[in-house]
Amino acid sequence: MIIGVPKEIKNNENRVGLVPGGVRQLVHDGHEVYVETNAGYGIGISDEDFIQAGAKILGSLEDVFAKSTMIIKVKEPQAREIALLKPHHILYTYLHLAADEPQTRGLMESGSTSIAYETIQPADGSLPLLTPMSEVAGRMATQIGAAYLQIDHGGKGVLLGGVPGTRRAKVTVIGCGVAGTNAIKMAMGMGADVTAIDLSTKRLAELDDLFDNRITTLFSNIENIETTVQESDLVIGAVLVPGAKAPKLVTRDMIAKMEKGSVVVDIAVDQGGCIETCKPTTHQDPTFLVDGVVHYCVANMPGAVAKTSTFALTNVTLKYARMIAKYGVEEAARMDAAFKKGINIYKGKLVYKQVADDLN
Ligand code: NAD
Structure with missing residues (x-):
């Protein structure tokens, strides 16, 4: 041919x-x-x-x-x-x-x-030709979030892994499939204090095994999301409901309760976003502020790498x-x-x- x-x-x-x-x-x-x-x-x-x-x-x-x-x-x-x-x-x-x-x-x-x-799509329902882009976006999300936590990028001035004698940054990942798991891997590698939130208890059990009980896993409900988000330095949204718009799991009120200079990265923005205050941005102008919280919502993250x-x-x-x-x-x-x-x-x-x- x-x-x-x-x-x-x-x-x-x-x-x-x-x-x-x-x-x-x-x-x-x-x-x-x-x-x-x-x-x-x-x-x-x-x-x-x-x-x-x-x-x-x-x-x-x-x-x-x-x-x-x-x-x-x-x-x-x-x-x-x-x-x-x-x-x-x-x-x-x-x-x-x-x-x-x-x-x-x-x-x-x-x-x-x-x-x-x-x-x-094979019989197991996976989407093998989409997976690598979710892997890329997930890994990037943590790296980007870490950069925007720096004061020179508008953040609160916190290092993800801290240093001896200081606290680690708190990273919450909501939706822990391909992208979310890759975000967690990077956050763990950088020494952050990680909480993983998913609707699937099976997935939470797998994550607990995968990270040898070194992350906190929480079932996805409004109570758990509200409590965790307001204590987080970096929130990464990566939920997917196949064929549907992403549910708005992090509300505007929750964003308002976060410390100023915290960062949210909504990877699910291409499906409408799972953070209520997110709107699609571009690599040229990737972030905006809502209530002092840095929002990064680029819809084609892999393009940057x-x-x-x-x-x-x-x-x-x-x-x-x-x-x-x-x-x-x-x-x-x-x-x-x-x-x-x-x-x-x-x-x-x-x-x-x-x-x-x-x-x-
Ligand atoms: P995935 O199907 O592997 O994972 C999605 C996860 O979300 C699953 O574990 C599922 O249980 C969980 N979930 C569903 N509803 C939930 C809820 N209410 N609360 C908590 N968790 C919930 O999907 P993926 O491949 O990781 O993709 C995630 C998103 O990232 C998709 O919207 C995808 O289009 C997007 N994506 C964006 C970019 C970008 O550049 N912005 C690049 C690649 C992928």
Whole structure:
């Protein structure tokens, strides 16, 4: 199969759909790979690196689409890219169609086939192509929270792990799945006093085991959240109710009771946020104050560590790229039920039920 990797054109997106290692694997499998010039520039991967791996470099987005059958990307296609899609194309990328009717209609009108990373789902219900980004966001949340606790960043001037003879900072993580657990790992590594709050008692038991009883685990209810949040230096929100908006678990009143210069990081902001006072922010202007509490609510946190994120993402996307390239979409779907769930649009027809329901 002929595979194309365009340079991402969404604002501030530095990730790329394939790294040289992935190119090498696909070329080894017998495929041809075309990469747009400077596709890896933002994360220090040169055209020469791609050439060494066996890719051919093309000068424009238009050339990449014109030459290729499968297009491997990171972000949902922008209008300029959708206009280039033809019925023979297979688009393999993050799509998030449910919230984006113009994109959905554009992809349908192109007659092409679109596979969404975020809906590839094995029988256990996990979302393996989303997991690495939650891992990245979770680990970043603690590191970012620690920086904003510094006075020079508007915080109260507290070091997460303290030093001998001083108290440790109190970190509360609400929602302890993939992102939350990674936030806890970093907070523990930095020596903080950590409380983990989740609705799942099974998850709390797993965390208690994982951290050898060195963190406090609390069941998620209003009482526990209120008491813990007001004593915390850093609160990290990472709840997810699949397919739904995040519940507002930390209220405005709770924020008002926190010490000035405390920090909240709402990772769940992309699902509406679990902290009532949060609203989406950007890497250019990431924080704002409410009642003296620093709020960080960037909806695409992994973008700030595009290099790590690219490698983490392509580690998990390559498997299905190889399947599509070897067997084609139809045969791959017959062989692998998890992959089949990733097909959102097949030859112009919307086949992913949840998206279809949301559009009606
Ligand atoms: P996950 O499903 O692994 O974990 C969610 C956890 O929330 C689960 O343990 C669940 O039991 C818990 N939960 C649900 N309802 C709760 C409640 N009422 N109280 C306490 N806990 C509750 O999800 P994840 O992969 O860790 O993702 C978490 C959020 O982070 C999602 O909204 C995801 O979209 C978002 N995310 C954001 C970014 C970003 O850049 N901001 C990046 C990656 C992921």
